[in-house]
Amino acid sequence: QVQLVESGGGVVQTGRSLRLSCAASGFNFRTHAMHWVRQAPGKGLEWVAFIWYDGSEKHYADSVKGRFTISRDNSKNTLFLQMNSLRAEDTAIYFCAGDPPQSGFAFDIWGQGTMVTVSS
């Protein structure tokens, strides 16, 4: 069964850090680029970060650049998002998504999401 399962969300104070994980199973994780996408309560989707299948390339949305770091461990089929200096506007459901080769950045696999709440 093709699956992505996020974990690590929770309530955190402004300025603190949180690390999200995304465990992959049922597909060849090593060939997929991976992304984090977030959705603030009642709002639309916002792309957060991307990592190439081998970790050689990473890109970030301007809103998180310098604060968030995406990484992956292909030996453990796991994707990570280290979030530092969290702000209230980072409050959202965070989804991890898989992007297969030659799909034109199409996210064909999504996790169920993990909620991050940043409060003062």
Add this chain to the structure above:
Amino acid sequence: QSVLTQPPSASGTPGQRVTISCSGSSSNIGSNTVNWYRQLPGTAPKLLIYNNNQRPSGVPDRFSDSKSGTSASLAISGLQSDDEADYYCAAWDGSLNGVLFGGGTKLTVL
């Protein structure tokens, strides 16, 4: 970060054909493929159309897309009540080096 422009809402009656537009620029829609997602309340988005009108397994051919210049459209024919959902377009932006999403369109079946 800028977004691709979608109408906030769209509607139609059962059996009708509806289209949802997505407007961008030369650095995103104008030079890269557009992907479409559908999201039901409280659930994760699901890929609907990708890479020039390709559909994942299980998506009926009632769903199709088109692109012209810096704009794209999703068409849904034979509208059904369970097509009610939020629809998002997305494309890679070569200037921003990131994926842009549209603001989303809430489709209501009257």
